[in-house]
């Protein structure tokens with residue numbers, strides 16, 4: 547039997563009991579899964595659900611879901627998940643939920659980047675490294691976008707490469 551060592555395969559192999567029954571292959575312990583799969587969560591903040599429709603001259607024409615599907619199929623060995631919220635507290639809840647287990651968080655906090663002490667404090671509190679991304683070059687825009695409460699505690703910052711900023715952030719964890 548040929549095994550494609552993608553994250554989908556690995557998840558089935560290690561986590562799905564039916565898989566064991568159907569194939570008669572004994573699953574390996576869960577800790578191996580954790581070693582083999584890089585778990586990365588992309589968190590998008592306010593208005594990033596409007597990508598493709600929102601100010602295309604700044605943020606481009608592509609919607610995020612289409613772009614994200616491409617990333618998932620390109621980086622098969624990464625368990626890539628995505629979370630979006632327009633609400634500051636929900637972003638903090640999500641950071642706390644995954645921030646001690648995942649291998650990496652890619653965070654585009656949108657406008658909260660420039661205002662949220664709460665999100666900044668949370669990044670300091672968690673142990674998972676956070677890469678801050680922005681689609682636009684915030685430093686070539688209005689001065690209020692030059693301030694970031696994320697950057698001081700981020701592992702790194704990738705700004706101004708369009709949606710490719712997210713891909714560069716994924717690569718930074720590999």
Ligand SMILES: O=C1C[C@@](O)(C(=O)O)C[C@@H](O)[C@@H]1O
Pocket residue numbers: 592593594654655656657658659679680681682683684691
């Ligand atoms: O919503 C956004 C998007 C943004 O984070 C970016 O990805 O370029 C830049 C922010 O200033 C803005 O509020």
